[in-house]
Amino acid sequence: DAKTTQPPSMDCAEGRAANLPCNHSTISGNEYVYWYRQIHSQGPQYIIHGLKNNETNEMASLIITEDRKSSTLILPHATLRDTAVYYCIVRDSNDYKLSFGAGTTVTVRA
Amino acid sequence: DVKVTQSSRYLVKRTGEKVFLECVQDMDHENMFWYRQDPGLGLRLIYFSYDVKMKEKGDIPEGYSVSREKKERFSLILESASTNQTSMYLCASDRAGGPRETQYFGPGTRLLVL
Numbered sequence: 562d563a564k565t566t567q568p569p570s571m572d573c574a575e576g577r578a579a580n581l582p583c584n585h586s587t588i589s590g591n592e593y594v595y596w597y598r599q600i601h602s603q604g605p606q607y608i609i610h611g612l613k614n615n616e617t618n619e620m621a622s623l624i625i626t627e628d629r630k631s632s633t634l635i636l637p638h639a640t641l642r643d644t645a646v647y648y649c650i651v652r653d654s655n656d657y658k659l660s661f662g663a664g665t666t667v668t669v670r671a
Numbered sequence: 672d673v674k675v676t677q678s679s680r681y682l683v684k685r686t687g688e689k690v691f692l693e694c695v696q697d698m699d700h701e702n703m704f705w706y707r708q709d710p711g712l713g714l715r716l717i718y719f720s721y722d723v724k725m726k727e728k729g730d731i732p733e734g735y736s737v738s739r740e741k742k743e744r745f746s747l748i749l750e751s752a753s754t755n756q757t758s759m760y761l762c763a764s765d766r767a768g769g770p771r772e773t774q775y776f777g778p779g780t781r782l783l784v785l
Binding site: 591592593595597602603604605606607610612652653654656657658659660661662663 | 675702704706713714716719729730759761763769770771773774775776777778779781
C-alpha cells in the first residue's frame with residue numbers, strides 16, 4: 562500500500578512489548594488506520610483500527626500521533642504465536658477493497 | 672465474533688477442470704469479497720458483491736465468475752482452471768458503511784492447479 566511505510570522486519574523477545582511503527586504522512590482527515598496480521602499460510606486477521614484517538618482491545622493498542630502522520634501498534638506481551646507479517650493500512654471511503662503492502666515480518670524469539 | 676469460513680483449506684485440481692470455492696459468513700454482512708494472494712503481488716481483488724445477486728468485477732476477474740444467491744454465501748468459480756490460477760484464495764466480508772467497517776477474512780484456500 563503506497564499510503565503507508567513500514568520496516569521490513571523486526572525481532573522481539575517473548576514476554577516483552579512489541580512496538581510496530583507505521584508511517585502514513587499523506588493521510589487525510591477521513592481515512593482510518595487499520596492493522597492486520599497474517600500468520601504463515603493463514604488468512605489475514607484483523608487486529609485493531611482507529612481514526613484519531615488511541616485505541617485498545619484484547620489483542621493490542623494503537624497509538625496515533627496527534628498530526629496522524631504515523632502510528633504504532635503495540636503488542637503488550639509478545640508470544641511465539643505473535644510471529645507473523647503485520648500490515649498497516651490506510652482506508653478512506655472509496656476503499657471498498659483492502660490493499661496490503663509488504664508489511665513488517667515480526668519474529669518473536671524465546 | 673465474526674466468522675468467515677471457506678469450504679477447503681487445500682485443493683489440488685487439474686488443468687481444465689471447473690473449480691468451485693465456497694465462502695460463508697455468519698454476521699449478516701452486506702459486502703463479500705474474493706481476493707487472491709501471490710508472493711510479491713500482494714492482495715488482488717477478483718470480484719466483490721454488495722448484495723444478493725449483485726456483483727462487481729475487481730482488478731483481475733478474467734477466468735473467474737461468482738455467484739451470490741444468499742446473503743451469507745459467496746462462491747468463486749474457475750470456469751476452466753489453468754496453472755496460473757495456482758494461488759491462495761481469500762474470502763472476506765464487511766458491513767456496508769465505509770472505512771469504519773472492519774473487513775474480516777476467512778482462513779484461505781490454497782489451490783494448486785496441475
